[in-house]
Amino acid sequence: MMDSEQAQLDGIAALFINMGASETQAKVMAAQLLKRAGQIAAERQLSQVEAVELLLKQVIEARQSG
DSSP states (O other): OOHHHHHHHHHHHHHHHHTTOOHHHHHHHHHHHHHHHHHHHHHHTOOHHHHHHHHHHHHHHHHHHO
């Protein structure tokens, strides 16, 4: 894994930890989110960053409404 990918994974995991996940859960969730972001980026012809942003917005919205 490249340093930038690890930094992205760590940053997203930190967000999940701040939302109440354990460190282990946060790392798994971050990895899954990044994998799905890659799929969305390819499907919708978006950049990886745009796809991550889209998914994080959905996570935050779901957290606020739930």
